[in-house]
Amino acid sequence: AQSVTQLGSHVSVSEGALVLLRCNYSSSVPPYLFWYVQYPNQGLQLLLKYTTGATLVKGINGFEAEFKKSETSFHLTKPSAHMSDAAEYFCALGYGGSQGNLIFGKGTKLSVKP
Amino acid sequence: DSGVTQTPKHLITATGQRVTLRCSPRSGDLSVYWYQQSLDQGLQFLIQYYNGEERAKGNILERFSAQQFPDLHSELNLSSLELGDSALYFCASSVTPFGYTFGSGTRLTVV
Numbered sequence: 633a634q635s636v637t638q639l640g641s642h643v644s645v646s647e648g649a650l651v652l653l654r655c656n657y658s659s660s661v662p663p664y665l666f667w668y669v670q671y672p673n674q675g676l677q678l679l680l681k682y683t684t685g686a687t688l689v690k691g692i693n694g695f696e697a698e699f700k701k702s703e704t705s706f707h708l709t710k711p712s713a714h715m716s717d718a719a720e721y722f723c724a725l726g727y728g729g730s731q732g733n734l735i736f737g738k739g740t741k742l743s744v745k746p
Numbered sequence: 747d748s749g750v751t752q753t754p755k756h757l758i759t760a761t762g763q764r765v766t767l768r769c770s771p772r773s774g775d776l777s778v779y780w781y782q783q784s785l786d787q788g789l790q791f792l793i794q795y796y797n798g799e800e801r802a803k804g805n806i807l808e809r810f811s812a813q814q815f816p817d818l819h820s821e822l823n824l825s826s827l828e829l830g831d832s833a834l835y836f837c838a839s840s841v842t843p844f845g846y847t848f849g850s851g852t853r854l855t856v857v
Contacts, residue, residue, distance in 0.1 A: 664844055675748060675836060675848035683844075722789065731802045732777065732843030736789035 638737035651710040655723030664726030665706040750849035758855045764825040771839030778820040784833040
């Protein structure tokens with residue numbers, strides 16, 4: 633069965649520090665993986681996605697994620713946190729082929745301290 | 747503005763009532779997806795339509811139904827509402843699989 637687990641419902645970092653948000657997945661087929669960001673009172677915005685090919689994926693706003701098949705992980709990182717990065721982040725697993733459906737993790741709320 | 751329009755933004759209604767949420771997809775997008783976001787369940791896929799036809803069903807209750815019209819806008823109908831139906835309801839549209847654009851959601855409060 634397909635599933636997504638995000639470790640840590642709340643992560644707090646200082647401005648300028650490394651951001652690391654963890655995501656592990658379970659999939660019986662090669663996965664499509666996504667990270668979305670949700671700012672308060674807004675919809676979800678795609679940060680980056682992995683489908684096939686290069687395992688290190690670069691996204692918007694300086695974020696990147698690495699697909700590690702052996703660890704079934706797709707952790708999101710950013711070298712230096714900015715106050716504007718404070719938001720909720722969701723990891724998602726694509727399934728259903730051409731239907732294009734997503735299973736979301738529970739989300740990780742990122743706080744950035746000045 | 748993502749290009750996906752959801753109305754209304756907020757809705758407060760009483761238990762037992764019926765409401766309709768509306769979604770206008772991005773121009774050219776044939777697929778519409780509905781998701782429910784609640785504190786306890788997180789983001790749950792409800793249903794997908796493609797060019798007017800139901801394509802996939804997720805954890806959608808029998809009290810809920812949806813349709814997509816010829817102009818591609820979609821409506822999600824929620825009936826016999828319960829307190830537990832209070833949530834954010836998102837619509838997303840896409841032209842390619844997984845190429846989602848999300849609307850800003852409708853916040854439903856059932857009192």
